[in-house]
Amino acid sequence: MKGAEILIDALKREGVDTIFGYPGGAVIPIFDALYSTKGIRFLLTRHEQGATHAADGYARSTGKVGVCMVTSGPGATNTITGIATAKMDSSPIVVISGQVPTSNIGTDAFQETDMVGLTRPICKHNYLVKDVAGLPGVIKEAFYIARSGRPGPVSIDIPSDVVNSKVKEYVYPDNILLPGYKPVVKGNAGQIKKLAAAISQSKKPLLYIGGGIIASGATPELLDFLEKTQIPVVATLMGLGAVPFDHPNFLGMLGMHGLVAANKAVTECDLLIAIGARFDDRVTGPRDTFASNATIAHIDIDPAEIGKNVKTQIPVVGDAKNVLKSLLEKVKSRERSFWNERTDYWKAKYPLRFAESDEDAISPQYVLEEINKVIDPNAILVTDVGQNQMWAALHCHHRQPRKFLTSGGLGTMGFGLPAAMGAAIANPGIQVVCIVGDGGIQMNIQELATCSINRIPVKIVVLNNAYLGMVRQWQELFWKKRYSRVCLMQGPDCPEECQGPRDDCPKIYIPDLVKVAEANGMRGFRANTQAEVPNTLRKGLAEEGPVLMEFSIKREENVFPMVSAGKPLTDIIIGEK
Amino acid sequence: MLEKHTLIITVLNSSGVLARISGLLSQRGYNIESVIGAPTENPNIYKISLVVSGTEEHIEQITKQLNKLIDTIRVTDISHKDNYIVREYIILKLEVKEKNRSDFFNLARVFKANLIDVAMDHVILELAGSPRKIDRFIEMVHSYGIQEYIRSGEFAMAEYQTPKKGDNKNGD
Structure with missing residues (x-):
């Protein structure tokens, strides 16, 4: 052989x-x-x-x-x-x-x-x-x-x-001998007991969950745990979908673009239980300001994550599902308390909001909220990286694990379209919607042909602001609006030191993405006004095969809430109007 | 506080294992002071002695990251353990003037240094011992004029086993 x-x-x-x-x-x-x-x-x-x-x-x-x-x-x-x-x-x-x-x-x-x-x-x-x-x-x-x-x-x-080369005899091995690789699945009983005791003593406990919950399939155990303890919960970008977005205890995503309630809860909690999350700098801000009032417990299958970024008082090495199961047996029931009232109050007081469009251009947040209305509840949502990603994280409804795919740690532009393609192939019959910016779609745009030829029915939603929007947002907020090389329409006739859209901006976006879609053998639709959004989405999602829907969004729309880089989570910009 | 730590890393004798270890340290911003690796009585097992400086937190993180390598079987930080025999080896070339030679040879004898070569303009000798002894020897012969030396870096072996606290694979 x-x-x-x-x-x-x-x-x-x-x-x-x-x-x-x-x-x-x-x-x-x-x-x-x-x-x-x-x-x-x-x-x-x-x-x-x-x-x-x-x-x-x-x-x-x-x-x-x-x-x-x-x-x-x-x-x-x-x-x-x-x-x-x-x-x-x-x-x-x-x-x-x-x-x-x-x-x-x-x-x-x-x-x-x-x-x-x-x-x-x-x-x-x-x-x-x-x-x-x-x-x-x-x-x-x-x-x-x-x-x-x-x-x-x-x-x-x-x-x-x-x-x-050939071998005479081929046997596929049954066993693996890896003396240096033995992941610990079961948590240390003593540590779990300690954590259960800390939960009983805590007045303001908070769960901080990440992608580890999804990787270990721990959602059922997590929901049981929330039911028993009534602890409020915040999620990282990678943890979205681990708890349904409308769960009463869920305060939303935390971190740089986190919800106010989530960031306030982290700052005020007295016990922070991290599960399958890694205290990334986009989550914590300056580490010494993060959850500085709290005892930190950290459940993770990777011992090297524990204590890497923040000091941990109660480390538990183990698989999230397994540890949650054991913890559930040890932990005492907890009634909803003043702490839940307080987090509920924040949730009600600081909802996500955005300025409705008063001009021709479309609010990207509006597109996503319209998507919530028409998307299949079982659909897989894949994003690219940047503003489109944060808007999708904040405004879309995340109902189940493994239904929100996004490049979190590396922040890879160009991830969205091919990842959506892979997800669609792996999940025939399940709707796959790809949210992407005009920058990111062009980073792996060659895969449109792959989708088309292989009839991979990815529904592509391009939020086109003709900017590398997240960088532009930073330049606007922290670099005195010096829009350096972020405009995808900037040509030789433009002023070199442009500070935003002008009357004499080029009128045509290159490439024409609808034509690109068509050239690749798929339908393309474009919406230029807010009024066209619902219909465009309905038409696009009704297509049997792959489809590209382009939305010309407000060019200088920002992602809010936002915590400035290097600032603590309390220093949050809530947004316009 | 920065402190020098000696880590004994037991690894599978697989190709590129030393590159994995040195790559890991440089990738995470740590500097290796010395590293020495060789096969053991078991041909499948390599032992690597690594000297690295860092705070307690740094060393803990390095240890955990090293443990995470698939080929790593065990990492032991022997810095605060007295059950380890730690040794180092050095070859020195000195330009010992003829009039100083008898003094110098006496000194070498006290340290049990081994004479390898004596020439008109230099003396070469070797010495094995604890890192402290090596340091002291270098200090003592400094005035004779060191032309060149090469140290092996530290390596160590447990004299007897202590309870395994702190050297388990999982770090919890």
Whole structure:
């Protein structure tokens, strides 16, 4: 049996039904083995970055390992952003790259690049397979490492001679021997007892939940816990969907663009219980000001996260689902108290708000609130990065885990479209809506063709302000409106030191995104006024296949609430009007 | 407070493991003072001795991150443990003037340094011992004129096992 056939067989045994990728010289033997393989769908993307994000979207929406396959050299380097994105958000993907023959490694051969060296700091683990005998074991380990413990990306680099060589006997291993890798799932009983006691003593406890709840599938346990303890809860960007948005105890997202109630609750609580969250700087602001009145408890499967950014008094290493189960048994019931009244009061007093449009241009928040009305309740929402992402996080209704996919940690523009594509492939029959800005859509716009040709029914909502909006917002608020290279319409006739839209701005946005959609074989719709929004959405979502809906939004609309960079969460700008 | 810590890292003898460790430290902004690694009695196991400076929090974070590497079996911070034999090795080249040589040889004998080569313009010797002894020796021979020296970096072995507090894989 040839190495390439072993690889395909091993992937099947790991339950792989879809591979996202792009062929090339070094992987022709593998693609030859795929040629007549049944039971694995290969999605040919138009760029390797698209393939990696698509595998990531597949993984985030299902919890299964997403697989990406590319060639050596440029194929491999094009996956780097996708791997780093998956690492930051703990998404389980396996990236298989071809490599030059072992005898050529180190000679600067054609399309040679040191993939193991390149991916070392951005993946959970990586392999260079040096002989075919080791291949089955590597595949087995890679999938296990990717999906277990704190999930993450694993890179496997395979030289072409390895997939070409033959073995007489091939056995896929049943067991894995990794003496250095034993994720702790069960929390320490003593620590859980201590945490339960701290909850009983606390007058103002608060749950701060992140993507770990979703990764471990802990939503049912979390809801039981909330029922029993009535503790208010705030979520990170990655934690959205872990509790339904309309849960009475849910105060919303916290952090730089967090809701006022959420940020006030963090600042005032006396016990902060972090679960599967990592005290990211976009969440905490200056660390010494974050939850400075609180005892910090931190439940995480990754011991290295505990105490990394803030001092923790009650650490619990373990899987969120498992620890919540044990904690639920130990914790005493708690009635709603003055603390709940207080957080409810903040919630009522500081709702999300935005200025209704008084001109032709559309309020982006309005588009999202209209989406809430027409979107399937089961739909998967995928965002790009920037203002579109924050508006979607704040204004969209997040009902279930694994239904809101966004690049949180790395903040990768260009993530949205290919990730939505991966999610749509992984979830046939489920509506997938991609919210993206005009900047981000152009970063992986080649995947429109992939969607179209493969009839992947992604509903793309482009919020077009002709700006790199989040950077522009920072320049407006903190850099004296010096709009440096953020306008996507700025041309040679424009003033170099532009400070915002003017009467003599170019009238035409390039490219015409509706025409781009059409050129790629899908329907495109455009709404220029607020009045056209509902109908455009209805028409677009009714399309059977992929569709692009472009909304010309107010050019200088900002995301609020906002805490300025470097300021504590109490220093919050609530927004206009 | 910055303090020097010696970490003993037990790892699988896999390709690139040293790069993983050194890459991890530089990626997270820590400087390695010395690192030494070699196979052990078990050919599948490598032991790496790493000396790094940092605050208690830094060292805790480094230890946890090192533990997180898939190939890492155990990380032990031996800095405040008295059950470890810590050794270092040094080769020195000195330009000892002829008139000072007998004094110098006496000194070398006291330290049990081993003479490797004596030439007209230099003396080469080697010495193994505790890092403190090595430091002291360098200090003592300084006035004779050091041309060059190379130190191995620290390595260590447990004399007896103590209860495992603080050196478990999971850090809790």
